[in-house]
Amino acid sequence: MATHLVWFKNDLRLADNPALHAACAEGTKVALLYILDERAGGASRWWLYYTLAALRRRIEARGGTLILRRGDPVNIIPALAEALGTRDVHTARSMEPYWRKADKALDVILKAQGASLRRHHSVSLFPPEAIRTKAGGAYGVFTPFAKACFEAGVPDLLLPAPARLQGVETPSEALDDWGLLPVKPDWAGGMRAEWTPGEAGAAARLRDFCANAINAYGHERDFPGRLGTSKLSPHIHFGEISPRAVWLHAAALPASSGVRIFLKELLWREFSLHLLWQHQDLRTRPIREEFGAFPWAEDEAALRAWQRGQTGIPIVDAGMRELWQTGWMHNRVRMIAASYLVKHLLIPWQQGEAWFWDCLCEADEAANGASWQWVAGCGADAAPYFRIFNPLLQGRKFDPDGAYVRRFVPELARLPDKYIHAPWEADAVTLARAGIHLGQTYPAPLVDLAAGRARALEAYAKVKAM
């Protein structure tokens, strides 16, 4: 009568879950444990509540139970294993340093009590050591990394969800006691309208995307006012669907440029994990060390205006408000808004990263850290310092009819298309007709775009010279 313990991390699913699969294959009983990840930001906590509730329902439907605990895994797991008489603790192998450290400590402690921590590969497409250069090193540039991944090939293997779970009687904390949901104010309305956390929601999103949008993905994904992206990121982050399942699903479709580009986007996530494995302080420390001396500006007021979507640049403000309201932001707009913060405002990328961490449902150490470094120009394979997005041109190019801006910045909605991305260019009559009073109903630009660009080039030239 062996009981196996499964410790869920960001692999909150029953299907294609190697840790769970191994436990069910070898044990007669399985204890299923989730320990609250206290690092989660506000939006992630909201998501976590619903994905845990969904996971628990699926587990209970199969006769099992989900044990919820708070505290340090290094204390909780050995104690629980001992209480249950468990010798096998299964978990996902994570690239995040927080869990790597916990795993390392647990390995020692569990061994000492005659048990073992068995880590299963499941959060990325490839194990962290699998993709190497010919010289045996890690990749620092995306394109050859992606090429190596395509050549390695994703194994055509999906593990079924266990049909039946024989649980154990163990006390669990109550999910509702964790305070994961906002109460006053309840800011989650826009999120409830947009998302269905959990395995079923993830599968539906993937099905829908593959059926309707993936072939046109190559170009449609750039237009934030259209439904051109998969919106799978939070589902993938929490492991409600395995990256392998997403890959195999897409790769099995008739070949098209859209499919190929979507697979490459999955590899950007993979590349971020690859970077996190090499650079454990990816979220805070620039990979390119000369950026430690970058002349950033300290500007609380500008940071706050950016966070609230009050910079006076419509496409930036629309993106920041989409983030605030829905816990997600379209990728094209992420690049624009992030570039604006780091280059036009010269605010440290870490401050943008921290805001995204709190606001994104999918806040992911690897993807968020790597992407902010990419924008700031201090990361691996980063955007060169002179690549400064002009948010006005970007807005006009990728939101030509202003649909996106009008949705998230309603006070500009009545402006004609010509001015929707540049209200400061509109004459007084046009503004009055649209019900806009610049500086009152909508802010004037925080910084002049040309001046901000010039200032950024000057600042970046200092780093370049080092």
Next chain:
DNA sequence: TGAAATGTTGGGGCG
């Protein structure tokens, strides 16, 4: 997964 400045070309208006 840029933008702006600068350079080049070629069509058409015009004397």
Next chain:
DNA sequence: ACGCCCCAACATTTC
């Protein structure tokens, strides 16, 4: 008919 200029369109380079 021809050269000249203008400038849009495209290409290259610079930031």
